[in-house]
Amino acid sequence: MSDTLILNADGNPLSVVPLSVISWQTAIRLAYQEKVRVVQDYDDWEVSSPSCTWKVPSIVMCSDFVKWSREVKYNRTNILLRDMFTCQFCGDKPPVGQLTLDHVLPRIHGGKTNWTNIVTACKKCNHDKGSNKKIVPKVMPQKPNYYELCAKRMKFPITVRDKNWLTFLAWPEDNVEFRPPRKGS
Numbered sequence: 001m002s003d004t005l006i007l008n009a010d011g012n013p014l015s016v017v018p019l020s021v022i023s024w025q026t027a028i029r030l031a032y033q034e035k036v037r038v039v040q041d042y043d044d045w046e047v048s049s050p051s052c053t054w055k056v057p058s059i060v061m062c063s064d065f066v067k068w069s070r071e072v073k074y075n076r077t078n079i080l081l082r083d084m085f086t087c088q089f090c091g092d093k094p095p096v097g098q099l100t101l102d103h104v105l106p107r108i109h110g111g112k113t114n115w116t117n118i119v120t121a122c123k124k125c126n127h128d129k130g131s132n133k134k135i136v137p138k139v140m141p142q143k144p145n146y147y148e149l150c151a152k153r154m155k156f157p158i159t160v161r162d163k164n165w166l167t168f169l170a171w172p173e174d175n176v177e178f179r180p181p182r183k184g185s
């Protein structure tokens with residue numbers, strides 16, 4: 001995970017799902033190009049070139065407001081998040097590694113791999129279903145919007161590099177894991 005949180009010009013993270021973080025090298029370059037301004041440096045982390053020393057930015061903010069598509073990406077992580085890491089057939093919540101993605105209308109019957117045909121399933125339900133198209137989830141899957149995914153994401157822990165990030169994340173405090181950066185130069 002990268003070390004610098006990047007905010008839009010309005011002070012909100014550019015993205016929460018996934019969290020918008022960039023490498024400190026990119027952060028320093030963008031700050032030098034005046035594309036971002038530094039909101040917060042790490043107190044105890046500096047890097048040097050032969051001619052210069054910089055404090056490493058922990059948080060930067062875009063100089064200009066960035067308009068971006070709130071389209072959510074179809075991928076495994078976002079499917080699991082939409083389904084709250086819960087098997088959509090039996091309601092079990094096994095460890096993430098044991099969750100599978102299941103085609104509601106099986107591929108053999110022409111089922112597509114997309115938001116409205118893929119659900120989270122435990123291994124057992126996925127196996128039991130096989131290519132039976134009559135076994136369907138309790139709730140038929142839909143494409144979530146960005147804000148729905150964000151609201152769900154906030155129910156799970158987030159890892160931050162710097163406690164100052166929390167000022168801009170509004171994350172439930174008991175749901176934060178603090179993992180300081182490995183301060184290389």
Ligand SMILES: [Zn+2]
Pocket residue numbers: 087088089090091092121122123124125126
């Ligand atoms: Zn199940």
